[in-house]
Amino acid sequence: MAAIEADEVSKRYGTEQALDRVDLTVEEGETFGFLGPNGAGKSTFINVLLDFAKPTEGSASIFDNDCQADGVDARDRIGVLPEGYSVFDRLTGRQHIEYAMASKDADAEPNAILDRVGILDDADRQASDYSKGMAQRLVLGMALVGEPDLLLLDEPSTGLDPNGAAEMRQILREENERGATIFFSSHILEQVEAVCDRVGILQDGELVAVDTIEGLRASLGGGTKLVITLDRLDDGVIERVRGVDGVETAVAREDSTVEVTCTNDAKMDILVELHGAGVDVVNFRTEEASLEDMFIEYTGSR
């Protein structure tokens, strides 16, 4: 049974296509990162999973419960940190946790959860006075109530300082080790790279890639990036490099430096080609393509 199954999910708002036939399966036990620039449709997809929005076409299910037809059952085994929420008015942090316990019909120790997300000291203050980061921690705490089988988090690190983001990642790791499936969206690549087994990249409502990070690297020219410094950068050199078999991209940087992503086999060919063009290679190193390179490659944007 898949934790999340999306079948050709499309969502149109008027003439705007927010989601375009998104097909996605997230298996039980994995940590899945949902990547994309702002406005790519990540939140729309999560809104469909939570039944905040109805898909125009297609269907989505969580643990085989249809998100629209059996929304309550679909949300029964999950913990959620939604986007665009606000905390409840006139309730303390502790009362929020207790509300989640009552609603999920779950036993939990509110103090333990509040401590785990780092707001125990503020537990008896009105949550509406919390900062954004504290509210994120509180709602993560609500999501953790009842040991959910799936954590569904929309931009979980919003409002958190680097320390808070690291603590959040640590909690996600612990939850995953407990056996929970993690699905979270982010536009921050380091976070995804640090914790995810697989990532999906969404661009203009379309899922353009779903793979492991290694898989994405492999599909991107063997994941090799050459940084070559030349004695000078003549006209036409970049074009000649691009013409070499196996070269994906070639970009000129400042100081006569060229960055090339390519298959592993093409490295030598490139150097030979440069030599043939009559330019001297001053310096030469290879890098593993980072997720950010892949992200730019796939979406053409930062």
Add this chain to the structure above:
Amino acid sequence: MTWRTVARQDGKLTADSQSARLLLGLVAFVVLLAGYIYPMVTQPPHTTARFPAFVEGAVTTVVPFVGVLLGYNAVVSDRESGAIRLALSLPQSRGDVVFGKYLSRTGLLAATLVTALVAAGALVVYPFGELALGRFALYLLLAVAFGAVWSGIGLAVSLAVATKRRALVVGVVLLFLFVLVWDTLEQGVALGLAAAGLAADGLPAVAEFAFGLTPGRVFSRATVAFVDPSRGVEGAWYLGGPVALVLLALWLVGPVGLAYARFVGSDLS
């Protein structure tokens, strides 16, 4: 069954809020005042079956206001702030949230009405009045239904619009129309028709029926027909008690039902 969770939570918060206490206090005050002065300003016999006719004007004016003001922000303020996204992230349906809030707010109004009416009934009976238990109990039921109609209308407005401000405007417009200017409107139409020579002796049946459709009129006719022995039901069958009960039931489920159906099918923001 998570509507219980919602109802308990919402009831507690509503009961704690100052404005809700003020509104409910107003209902209690008006009803008790009516119970206190009723034996002084009317001719005997004083019975709990005749008291409803005396308190009718107060109830049909104050209860709609309090009902709408209790209900209008129930859902829309959460929707505006985003708190509803948090509530609906939990394993509870939109129906749970709406029903829970309806129950808590209607329950508070109903409890206030019943308590105040029972206390007012005691003031009527003691020392010289007479208790007509069955009829008075029936009146309590009708009054609770009337209160539920108006808190339901308030909730329906809350479900139907996008901002709290708009909900307040729509709610007040409905109150203004149905409670404050309805009688004047009816007289105006009657005078206009008479002046035009179309209806010399009162409104035509269709208009009479239409003007009799408001919750307040329906509630009054049901009270006259089933509670008050001193006033008989006059006029056509469609202005009689059974039809009034049916209409009251329609008011009870109609507005909130329609608004809920629309809410369930729509996207949040």
